[in-house]
Every structure is written in C-alpha cells, then in structure tokens.
Amino acid sequence: MTEQQYNECVNLYSDNVYRFIVKNLRHQEDARDIVQSAFEKMWRHRESVEFDKSKSYLFTVAYNQMIDHLRKVKRINLQEDFTETTKGVQHQQTPQVKKALMEALNRLNETQRSLVMLKDYEGYNYEEIGRITGLNESQVKVYLHRARIALRNYLVSPENVI
Structure with missing residues (x-):
C-alpha cells in the first residue's frame, strides 16, 4: 500500500471504524484511541496490507483492540449515553x-x-x-x-x- 492509498483509507474508513467502535464501547475517548491505534498498526504494516483489503483489515484490528480493551479495563457498562456520540448521524x-x-x-x-x-x-x-x-x-x-x-x-x- 502506498502513502496515497493509506491516506485514501483514512478518508474513506475512519468514520465507519469510529462509529462501529463507539457504538460498541459507548465511550468516545476510548473509541478514538482504538481507531487511532488501528490506523497506526495499518501504517506500520502498510507494506503487507493490500489496498483492496484495507477496510477489512482496519475493522479486524479495531475489533480485536476493542476486545482487548474491554478485557483490560473490565468495564462493560460505560457511562456515556449513546445518543451524545451519534449527534452527527442522522x-x-x-x-x-x-x-x-x-x-x-x-x-x-x-x-x-x-x-x-x-x-x-x-x-x-x-x-x-x-x-x-x-x-x-x-x-x-x-x-x-x-x-x-x-x-x-x-x-x-x-x-x-x-
């Protein structure tokens, strides 16, 4: 994957990955951290990630990091209300x-x-x-x-x- 393709992935998929993680975690800051680390991991492995499979790769990495986060923090009932996290979603x-x-x-x-x-x-x-x-x-x-x-x-x- 080239740098240009990586930037295109950020533009295309960052909102989708964030929305998926925040809907599951119901905590904006943790979701942002997980999405950022998923993109960091894709950047580090960009040589081996095919552009056509980048969306699946991002969702897989973000999902696994979310599960690790939940296990680490051991909190399932997070305090933020889902409605505040989806103000931009119609x-x-x-x-x-x-x-x-x-x-x-x-x-x-x-x-x-x-x-x-x-x-x-x-x-x-x-x-x-x-x-x-x-x-x-x-x-x-x-x-x-x-x-x-x-x-x-x-x-x-x-x-x-x-």
Missing part, C-alpha cells in the same frame, strides 16, 4: 424508538452486540464478519440469530412496546 426514528433499541442492544453481550452492529449497521456479510471477529461462519449465524431473538423478545415485551 436517524429518522423517534427518541423513544432509539432509546428502546439502545436498551435492547445494551442487554446483549459484547459478542452479540458486535455481530449485530457489523451485520445490520455496517453491512458486512457472514464471511467478512467471521474474519473480523475470528468466528467461523456458522458461529456468526448462530450468535447473530440468538442476538436477534433476544432483541425481538425485549422489544415486543409489553413494557417496551411504543
């Missing part, structure tokens, strides 16, 4: 729907939440998600299915129906 949902969706996502474990975010928010296919998370394609499908069932059960419960 959603056409009511605040009540957003709140219910975020509460449902927060009830999932970190693996399930990451899989839902990668599939439904970022649009990756099962094979790409498997490469990013280190799971095989069958595991991705099973965990994603279970996560969606948990989301559905939470969202259709009488106290959460809007």
Whole structure:
C-alpha cells in the first residue's frame, strides 16, 4: 500500500471504524484511541496490507483492540449515553424508538452486540464478519440469530412496546 492509498483509507474508513467502535464501547475517548491505534498498526504494516483489503483489515484490528480493551479495563457498562456520540448521524426514528433499541442492544453481550452492529449497521456479510471477529461462519449465524431473538423478545415485551 502506498502513502496515497493509506491516506485514501483514512478518508474513506475512519468514520465507519469510529462509529462501529463507539457504538460498541459507548465511550468516545476510548473509541478514538482504538481507531487511532488501528490506523497506526495499518501504517506500520502498510507494506503487507493490500489496498483492496484495507477496510477489512482496519475493522479486524479495531475489533480485536476493542476486545482487548474491554478485557483490560473490565468495564462493560460505560457511562456515556449513546445518543451524545451519534449527534452527527442522522436517524429518522423517534427518541423513544432509539432509546428502546439502545436498551435492547445494551442487554446483549459484547459478542452479540458486535455481530449485530457489523451485520445490520455496517453491512458486512457472514464471511467478512467471521474474519473480523475470528468466528467461523456458522458461529456468526448462530450468535447473530440468538442476538436477534433476544432483541425481538425485549422489544415486543409489553413494557417496551411504543
């Protein structure tokens, strides 16, 4: 990868990687640190990273660093509210729907939440998600299915129906 291609990767993918990490961590500063270190790692290994695979490489590195961070700090329930971290992202949902969706996502474990975010928010296919998370394609499908069932059960419960 050339320096110009690296700069193009920064322009193309930095927002997507940041959005993915901040949605999982719900902590802006930690997400920025993880995204920056992912780009640093790609810079150090730019000779071996193909430009066509740079997006997958970045998401894989960022995901692994996020998991390491969660293990190191041992904090799953972070204090910042998700709505503050997505002010620039436009959603056409009511605040009540957003709140219910975020509460449902927060009830999932970190693996399930990451899989839902990668599939439904970022649009990756099962094979790409498997490469990013280190799971095989069958595991991705099973965990994603279970996560969606948990989301559905939470969202259709009488106290959460809007």
